[in-house]
Amino acid sequence: MKLGTIRYQERPTVIARVADDKAVALEYRWMEDLIEAGNAGLDAAAAAIEAAIAGKFPIIDLADADWMAPNPRPSKILGCAVNNNNLNQYAVRPMTAPMFFTKGRSALTGHNKTIDILKDHGQSIPEPEPVVVFGKTAKNVPPEKVMDHVFGYTLTNDVTASGVKFSQDSIALKQRPEVIKPHHLAWRPKFEGEDTYLLFIYHSKSKGADTFASMGPWLTTKDEIPDPNALRVRGYIDGECYADDSTANYFFPVERVLSEATKWFTMEPGDCIHTGTASKGTEKHPRGNIGTYLHLYDGKLTDVEVEGLGRLSNRINLEK
Template sequence: MKLLRVGPAGAERPALLDEEGTLRDLSALVPDVDAGLFADESALERVRAAVGARVLPALDPSGLRIGPPVGRIGKIVCVGLNYHAHATELRVKVPAEPVLFLKAPDTVVGPEDTVLVPRGSEKTDWEVELAVVIGRTARYLETDEQALASIAGYAVANDVSERAFQMERGGQWDKGKNCETFNPLGPWLVTADEVPDPQDLRLRLWVNGQLRQDGSTADQIFPVAQVVRYVSQYMTLHPGDIVNTGTPAGVAMGQPEPKPYLRAGDVVELEIDGLGRQRQVLKEA
């Protein structure tokens, strides 16, 4: 299933995109696409049954905003330097263990919402990423099979980053990762049963129409299952939590000088096979 949330920011309602590409209203069946839905198998079965019975009312998508596909996110765990080619372009060693950092849930916006260039920014960067949405509590997982079984679905994420804030202003990475609007998510949550192999997905990103990133999750240093299992050793993952699994080569920071960092007016578009496409226009904060 392709689950999503539509409507004004803060007042989104649950919806579904069916196999014919018709937008369907889920609000009579479930209150939201969130931890409550992922943790309630009976609610998911009601949705599946309604899809099969073709009884869900259609929605007119004209002028309808698509919001983040997950509501009330608990936490966002991110993996840095998780693609071989990305580590190569930055001329850094492949990490021996996953590099983890956190993004605040309030960085999440819809897939076509405005991204704000922070005040004082000179090095705002892009990062197309596969986002994992947790569906079952994951705590001290022992196997990759357990890790995959804890995943509700997958989505497209843009892990927007301000490199000067991140790398040059002291402390950890938080200042460069948690500016407002720095985690566009969606358009859909595609349930895990529709993604048979998360290590066989193509990721691409364009800036002003120029292809900048073109990679595959096959290049991940730490595959999805290993990442989820690893994270569960250090923190509990709850339904509705997000894991951003890293970005392939092609970020601005890895380009020759002058590096093409983002400015107000730039247009970023990104997609992952089967998971949909995003488009953001940047503006000054």
């Protein structure tokens, strides 16, 4: 089943897909309400689809729909950073656990909306990836049980403004030798001579700016995706494919990512986790997403396509 949220008759409305471009309105205003209803919510959605097919409920034409993110009000959005073997081949030392960054709900935007890039963001890249949406509260859940807490999947363009990340939001501090502790240097090789430099990078502006978490259009229920670790993921810029990858290329499988998140954060119904970017390039775009600069394509479309989940389209809007 595919579910979504649109502005319909001037209010947010949860919908269920009846056909490719047709849907039926459900009794829920917010996706969390349906998720928290559990099986009763899914049964109500299935009944509404059947009623719409039978002509008993009105059908909504989605040709000009005002899309919102499938779940516009998650308590938290997490992203799993650098979770791709294509990127980790360059790691000085292998990661020991999934790394996370966060985005606020103000970063969310919907299908067919603009992705707004400020001049200060500078060089900005797309990151096409699946998103897991939790259906139950999850805390300290082991990998072998964490999928029991999943409601479904959507897809995102996790925009990253590396221009601002490595300028305004990075700082190297030369510390006094007595301040340096073993954990400060455990992640990198030691340098010759005085080795007291610490590098700090902050991700709020580069990852969580407005419109930098485009999602949708659909939230696909878990039963339709038998293996989240075997999904083809593609990214497009101005109609050309710049990344063609698979979640099988993740450094950490989806279950490990989700389980690790529940160690540090209480994941609540409707919460979202971006599970890892697609990075493997194509013949014309050999560097994949890290060589695709959105700020050079003002007014053009950028798309994310994930097997079984659909296609998300957004137009790039560069600050004038």
